[in-house]
Amino acid sequence: MAAPFDADQQARFDAGIAKLLSQFPNDRKQAAMMGAVRLVQELVGWVPPEGMEQVAQKLEVPVSKVLEVATFYVMFFTKKPGKYVIDVCTNISCSLCGAEKLLEGLERKLDVHAGETTADGKFTLREAECLGSCHTAPCLQINEDHHENLSLKQAEELLAKLA
């Protein structure tokens, strides 16, 4: 299988895995899984099958164990997402304060439904479960960076700033 990383990324991956493994008992290598999958995603933007294979080798587990984790958690991408992933919280407190209208506005602006990526591959728009910002609703995260107390206009301005 093709290597998922270039030489520099490979070095960072190896060092990262070594650090993760040092945090757990020697016979519990699988415990480094969450950090290892996150590391792959940080390096290449998503978790490709080749990346899962590398994690499996390092943690000495079958690839199926890595696949199980990569597909269970919503923050891991097993398909390449847009350059910017926009997670809009639509949970109860946010919805009471206008989050669904914010999401609808962004769907119109980007011409996608929640869960889809724009045709140019720039934005992936998603509905997020509670982002823990209920008192500053509505809120969203762009590539995990948090923004709160947003009007649709402010959210659109945030997107306009992204290259």
Next chain:
Amino acid sequence: MAATELITRNWKKKDPSLKAYEAAGGYQQLRKVLKMQPADVTAEVKKSNLRGRGGAGFPTGMKWSFVPANNPKPRYLCVNADESEPGTFKDRYIMEWDPHSMLEGCAIACYALNAHACYIYTRGEYKFPAEVMDKAIAEAYAAGIFGKSVLGSGFQMDCYQVRGAGAYICGEETGLLESLEGKKGWPRLKPPFPAVSGLFGCPTVVNNVETLASLPFIFEMGAEKYAALGTPKSGGTRLIALSGHVNKPGVFECEMKTTLRELIYDLGGGITGGRKLKAVIPGGSSAPVLPASNIDIAMEFEALKDAGTMAGSGAVIAMDDSTCMVRALWRITRFYAEESCGQCTPCREGTPWMTRLLRKIEEGRGQPEDINMLLSVASSIAPFPPMGLGQTICALGDAAALPVHSFLQFFRAEFEEHIRLGRCPFEKPWGSLGEGRFQ
């Protein structure tokens, strides 16, 4: 009602550094504790009547004492920082503004439990709090608080942070342990309880962020004085997260006797736009809803339990009279349908079923029999009452079913009106119902 500032007292400085924490007297309680016998530390926590602040409200000292004394395996402390219950955002601020208060609590707990490793499981979406925590942990290592000899006492302790990746179920303690072991977060059958067989099959205590951040104050004030702040069964103060239709939403440190009315109208500044309060969810989205007529009630575990609801994670969500209860319940139920881990059939199949039924009613396609169907599905996940006796491995099923039971208990007429009219009678819908999975 005026709040005693314990957990929140360092927040105003907005300086999460070790230097600021030590200047405010930080880590003095750990020094004191290190001179005590571990069993005496646990006894003091028991005496303080501290109850877990994560949701279940189990007495902390008692939880610690369940760790068997004669088990030769290593012991672990796990910090539940996977705050994901809708309405809840208190732990985030402890991590962002006063991370060392929690780390001091971790060290105190590890010493009492004779645990040499502490894993902080932080929810994946909390990128900024996780960065602050990483820095605080590094500072604590550099200052000799963690490592081979905690503050020169000879007690060894390591502390690591592990980030989740977006799964509400990992806030359930055994789901959290599975995730920490590098698996999907499927909750485990209990017993055995984590205190006997937890992380890596070893004795493990899982405590919430706020619970641990409360520990230094028990030793600063003395257990009796700390207990006296609360009620006979629940000591100390607690953080309440207030959101929804209120003028001043936020995190408030409250005494246990503070009522929902005082919180909403005094601390929270009343309802937005001067509207009328319609309903309150008093303990995170899974807690049974209360109608506005029932808010003269103290926000503590026993009083809320007597009222048929629960204190849960300390998240109060206020809804004004413009709120469509069918729509609100659809939103809550959809969350649990999205977050069901899929392990137990009643929860995996029942939560999307309830979501679809609610969508049908909200869109004006409801039939009179749908309400009984909704109750029947909810009952097959968790009957009500009694609470907490669900048909599933973990409490997510209860969390999904309880709101359905309680919304229908207090607001059934509104559901019937939707069906009779064939439309939602509320003038200001939130937006379209979206193209989500649960049609």
